[in-house]
Amino acid sequence: MTATLRMTGRLDPRDGWTAGASCTIAKSVELLSTRSAFLLMREAFYGATRFEEFVRRAELTDATASARLHELVEHGLLELEPYQEPGERARNRYRLTEKGADLFPVIVSLMQWGNRWLSDTGGPAELLHRGCGAAVSTQLRCEHGHDVELADLDLAPTT
Amino acid sequence: MTATLRMTGRLDPRDGWTAGASCTIAKSVELLSTRSAFLLMREAFYGATRFEEFVRRAELTDATASARLHELVEHGLLELEPYQEPGERARNRYRLTEKGADLFPVIVSLMQWGNRWLSDTGGPAELLHRGCGAAVSTQLRCEHGHDVELADLDLAPTT
Secondary structure, eight states: OOOEEOOOGGGGGGGOOOOGGGGGHHHHHTTTOHHHHHHHHHHHHTTTOSSHHHHHHHHHHHHHHHHHHHHHHHTTTTEEEEEOTTOOEEEEEEEEEHHHHTTTHHHHHHHHHHHHHSSSTTTTOOOOOOOOOOOOOEEEEEEEEEEEOOGEEEEOOOO | OOOEEEEEEOOOOOGGGEEEHHHHOHHHHHTTOHHHHHHHHHHTTOOOOSSHHHHHHTTHHHHHHHHHHHHHHHSSEEEEEEOTTTTTOOOEEEEHHHHHTTEEEEEEEHHHHHHSSOOOOOOOOOEEETTTBBBBEEEETTSSSBBBOOOGGEEEEEE
């Protein structure tokens, strides 16, 4: 049997509660509810800043990209910054906020899983540590510095 | 300016390519395309195995849960296992496959981000290391054991 989380405190027994509307996994998924939102965030991490760049690189229509970028700004994942190239009109560009940049582990985890399970070749690209060239992945670790696995985890109520 | 990934090899310059259909982030998102798929996977990690349990705990209709569980089995994230309680008829229960269990960092990253950014109270629950009680989160690390940040990362072509 595959390991699952152990429930502690008033989360045990599991039959006594449901996650409901306060679940922050559900909230995160709802906010990032579309494929296009993920693709635009991917491109932000890849360095896109201009509207045309997001449209072209995420392969979205102008209308979809515009609607979705507007939502990502509303939700505080991207912010608009005015800029002006010499000889051009003033325009806005998009950049990651701290809240947006903090989504990086989600994007990396999805890439890592897809490279492993949805590609015959290990995926088209991988993340390497610039300092030493070794492949990078997400690791679960506790604040005391221990590496942990699913089987070592307790889900505990915060309040 | 927030850090973004550095592109290397034939991924540099970024203007010379688009991620397109081979992107494993897009593939992963497409496979997990619905809120209900995430909620069912969450419940699998929380230990649900029986259909009724998934329906009740993920707060889905029978029809939605049934369709989505079927897809998750098709995609190889869950598998069906026959079982029989004494005095009851034989039934199936669901359990995580290795492919499904390997999605755990995605779920943890979403929870971690939601707890930080979408909740005033740090979220309803948190993951603790059973051995020492410290809070657990995902950390980016390279195969040589170095902790890395977004600014230390290169995106490199695999082929």
